[in-house]
Amino acid sequence: MIRATCSISSNQTRRQRLGLRRTQHSGDVPRKGSNCRASRAEKASIEGNGRLVWQTIIGHDAVADSFRASLQRGRLASSFLFVGPSGIGKRRFALRLAAALLCETHPAVELDPCGECQSCRQVAAATHPDLLLISRPADKTELPLSLFVGDREHRNQQGLCHDISLRPMRGQRRVAIVDDADLMSEEAANCLLKTLEEPPPGSVLILIGTSPERQLPTIRSRCQVMRFHPPAAEDAARLIAAEMGITDPREALRLAIHAGGSMERAAQLRDTELWTFRQGFLLGLADLPAASVALATRTVAFVEEVGKEAVERRARLRLVIEFGVDFFRGLMRRLSGSQASADSHGDDQLPVAVERALGSAAPWTDEQAAESLDRCLEALSQLDRNVHLSTLIECWMDDLAQLASGQSIAKVGQAIA
Numbered sequence: 001m002i003r004a005t006c007s008i009s010s011n012q013t014r015r016q017r018l019g020l021r022r023t024q025h026s027g028d029v030p031r032k033g034s035n036c037r038a039s040r041a042e043k044a045s046i047e048g049n050g051r052l053v054w055q056t057i058i059g060h061d062a063v064a065d066s067f068r069a070s071l072q073r074g075r076l077a078s079s080f081l082f083v084g085p086s087g088i089g090k091r092r093f094a095l096r097l098a099a100a101l102l103c104e105t106h107p108a109v110e111l112d113p114c115g116e117c118q119s120c121r122q123v124a125a126a127t128h129p130d131l132l133l134i135s136r137p138a139d140k141t142e143l144p145l146s147l148f149v150g151d152r153e154h155r156n157q158q159g160l161c162h163d164i165s166l167r168p169m170r171g172q173r174r175v176a177i178v179d180d181a182d183l184m185s186e187e188a189a190n191c192l193l194k195t196l197e198e199p200p201p202g203s204v205l206i207l208i209g210t211s212p213e214r215q216l217p218t219i220r221s222r223c224q225v226m227r228f229h230p231p232a233a234e235d236a237a238r239l240i241a242a243e244m245g246i247t248d249p250r251e252a253l254r255l256a257i258h259a260g261g262s263m264e265r266a267a268q269l270r271d272t273e274l275w276t277f278r279q280g281f282l283l284g285l286a287d288l289p290a291a292s293v294a295l296a297t298r299t300v301a302f303v304e305e306v307g308k309e310a311v312e313r314r315a316r317l318r319l320v321i322e323f324g325v326d327f328f329r330g331l332m333r334r335l336s337g338s339q340a341s342a343d344s345h346g347d348d349q350l351p352v353a354v355e356r357a358l359g360s361a362a363p364w365t366d367e368q369a370a371e372s373l374d375r376c377l378e379a380l381s382q383l384d385r386n387v388h389l390s391t392l393i394e395c396w397m398d399d400l401a402q403l404a405s406g407q408s409i410a411k412v413g414q415a416i417a
């Protein structure tokens with residue numbers, strides 16, 4: 001019997017290394033040989049009896065309508081590229097689509113999986129033999145080639161490109177979801193091209209990334225691009241309150257706004273340690289340039305505290321840099337005449353820091369605030385380019401200090417680019 005999903009050894013350690021984890025949530029017994037992986041957010045979407053709670057997919061009606069229309073015309077494309085900010089439900093949507101395409105009770109054209117048949121239950125539990133799921137392994141910065149074409153010993157006998165070509169085991173088609181597609185190595189992308197050019201009949205391949213620009217033009221041109229937008233803050237807040245068990249609507253709205261509609265970021269932002277750090281960090285920014293060295297030291301320590309994993313450190317630094325973005329945006333709004341508290345949505349840290357910056361001996365100008373904001377955005381893109389984190393932090397703080405003291409930073413970023 002062909003093993004379910006990606007044909008990688010069932011050895012646990014090896015699976016974790018390759019980023020193919022079993023689902024682990026109460027009430028679901030993972031099948032032997034299942035290599036699918038469910039994120040915490042998806043686990044939250046699986047409730048009682050393995051039913052997917054469809055109503056938790058919010059704000060993507062236009063994309064759903066487009067799929068429904070293609071299915072009704074019998075012209076569903078075989079390759080899709082889902083793009084949009086991370087954490088807003090693209091993966092959840094892809095799983096629901098997979099369930100609809102694989103459901104044994106409701107016709108796919110309805111795009112309304114029953115949630116109860118064997119197939120729907122297996123999709124919910126990420127154990128469906130015709131559903132292939134791959135994502136970046138926790139210890140890697142990219143999607144390795146082996147996930148697509150097998151490791152050296154099993155080249156072209158394993159991996160997604162091989163498995164999707166096999167005859168479906170339960171139904172009419174195989175569905176593959178490639179998460180973290182922004183992080184596909186060029187080699188992996190080139191191997192995937194052949195599958196995209198000659199997709200197995202009925203198969204559906206979904207790549208999930210953040211923007212079309214992050215894909216090779218050859219990949220982009222072979223996929224139908226589906227754009228996902230963050231849900232409205234109020235909708236996201238309702239979902240956050242329900243999924244995280246938050247009873248205070250103000251708290252849920254504050255998280256929704258700060259997370260930009262991303263459930264993933266909202267979960268990260270619940271960390272109280274982070275908000276304590278943020279308070280000191282924002283005040284430190286207000287005290288630039290004097291506070292720059294201390295701020296850099298504190299930031300390095302805070303990022304390292306999260307653990308040894310580069311991925312975790314990078315995620316934490318991303319949040320810190322985004323605090324910088326919040327601060328300079330707030331400062332710019334205030335300099336342009338907005339009231340500090342008008343749009344703070346329960347965030348009492350930011351207005352305090354902004355007022356402190358404005359009350360300093362050398363007040364900020366619009367230009368300084370705008371350039372500092374640009375420098376924070378630059379730091380975010382440097383983070384994506386895998387630069388050394390301490391160096392990134394030190395250069396970033398150094399440049400912000402220079403801007404705060406009225407100097408230009410024309411050579412910004414060159415030292416570590």
Ligand SMILES: [Zn+2]
Pocket residue numbers: 102103104105106113114115116117118119120121
């Ligand atoms: Zn079903």
